[in-house]
Amino acid sequence: MQVYLPIAELPVDMLVILCMGAAVGFISGMFGVGGGFLMTPLLIFVGIPPAIAVATEAAQIAASSMTGSIAYWRRKALDVKLGCVLLAGGLLGTVLGVLFFNAMRRIGQLETVITLSYVMLLGGLGALMLVESLRAVVLASTGQRRAFRKGGKHGWYEHLPWKMHFHRSKLYISIIPILALASFIGFAGAVLGIGGGFILVPALIYVFRVPTAVVVGTSLFQILFTMIAATMLHATTNHSVDIVLAVLLIVGGVFGAQFGARAGANLRGEYFRLLLAVLVFGVGLRFAVDLFTRPPDVYGATETETFR
C-alpha cells in the first residue's frame, strides 16, 4: 500500500517502511542502541533523500528509546545521575552537529560526509569491538575469567577534577571525559541520524568500566532526550522532519523493540557484545564497499536548487 510522504515529496510502500521499523526496532530493543545507524542507511537505500532520512530518524530514535528507557527503569537498570551528565554533553554536541549538518548541506557535501563518517566510525569501532568480544568469548569458553576492573590501575582521565560518585554504576570519576564523550556522540548523532548508542554503550563498558547491566538503560535515557532535541532542531532549522515517515517507522519500531528487549534479556554478556560488534562492523563494511569499489555508475546527479 502506497503512501505519499509530504516532506520527502515521494510515495513509499507503507508495509516496507513498517517492516523496516520492526526489524530495526527488534535489534534496537535487544542491544539498547537506537538503531539509527541501521535505519538511516536503509532509508537512504530505499530512496529517501539523506537530509530527510537523518532528520526523521531522530524522531524515531526518540520513540524507541522512550520505550526502552521505561523498560529498563522498571528493572532498575538505569543510572539517572550518569544519564543526566551524559545528556548535558549530548545537548551541546547536538546543537553543534545540527549547525554543521546545515553548513554541509548548503555546500552540497552532506552525502560525502555521511558516507565517510559511517565508514570511519562503524568500521573502526566495529573492528575494535569485534576483537575484544571475540577474545572475551574465547576466554569464557575456556573457563577463564578476566578481571573486570583491574585494581590500582587508572587511566589518565581519572585524575581530572570535578569527580562525582555514580552509585548505581559503581563509579567515582571526573565528569570531564564523560561530557566530552557525550558531546561527541551528540554531534555525530545530529549529523549522521544516529542515536549514538552503538558508540556510547561500548565506550561506557570498555573505557569507563560501567557494569553492562546499567549501561543499556542509561544509554537509552541519554539518547531519548538528545533525540528529542535533535528532532526539534532539525524541524526548526532545515524543515526536513517528515512526520508521516516518522510515525510509520515508530509504529513498526515499537513492536519490534518489545520482542528485541525480551530476546536481549536472555543473552549472555560475551555473546551480546560479539553480536553487536558483528552488526556495527557489518554496516561499516557495507559503506566501505561504496568507498573502495568501483560504483555501478561513476556519475551521480544531485539537484541543488529548484525554481518553482
Next chain:
Amino acid sequence: MKGCALKLLAAAAGLLAAGAGRSETLMTSLSSDHIAITSNFTGADLALFGAVERDPASGPRAINYDVVVTVRGPRGAVTVREKKRIGPFWINADQRKYIAIPSFIEVLANRPLDEIASASLRAELHFGAEMLVPAQAAKDRLVDEAEPDFRVALIRLRTRQHLFREVVPGVQFFDPKLFRAVVHVPGIVPLGPYDVDVALLADGALLARSTQRFIVTKSGVEATLAAAARERPILYGLSTASLAVLIGWLATVIFRRD
C-alpha cells in the same frame, strides 16, 4: 473605411504568403490543468487531445501529420559528479553544474523523432531530452572535452529514475486530423508548474505549435503538513517529538506483562 479593410486583407495575404504552408491551425486540450497530490498519490495520467484545422483556401494537400509533445517540469540546478579512483578510494573527483535543467521531461511522438525531423530542426525545436539539456559552457578552458560525458550521464541517470522519458508511439491519430496522447506523471514527480508543448509537423517541417500548462501541488493533509513544517516549525517539531514519545510510552503500556 473600405480602403482600410482592403489594406488589412492585403496585409493578411502577405502574412500568409510569408509563412508558406502555415495554413494549419493546431488546437489542443488537456484533461486537467492541476494535479493534486494526496496521501495515496502514486502518479497521475493526463489526456491530451488535439485537432488540426486546415485552411480550405490553401488547397487540398494529402498530408501525414506528425506530432511531438514535450512535457517539461520546473527547472532546477543539477550538479553532476564523477567518481574516480584516488588511492584506494572511489570519491567524487570532478563535477559540472547544469543550471535550468527541467526536473521532468516527457517526450511523446507518433513515430521516432529522427524520422519526424532532421537533426538541425530537432535541435532548433528542442525535441528530445538531449536537446533540452544544454551543454555547459567551459569556464576555465577553451574546450571542455569531458563535459559531454557529464551531460550524457545526467540524461542516463534521470532516465533510470523515470524522470526523463521518451514514448514512441505516444501520440495516436484516430483520424488524419485528430490525435490523442497520454501524459504520465510519476509519483516522485517534482512539484510546480509544467509546460506541455505540442508541435505539428509534416514532411520534416514545422506547421504549428500550441502550449498548455498544468501544475502539480500538494493538497489536503499533505499540503497542511508541509505548510506546518515550513511556517510553524516549532509547533511542528514539538508535535512530532511528542507524538514519538507518546507512542513510545503507549507501547510499554500495551506490552506490559504484569
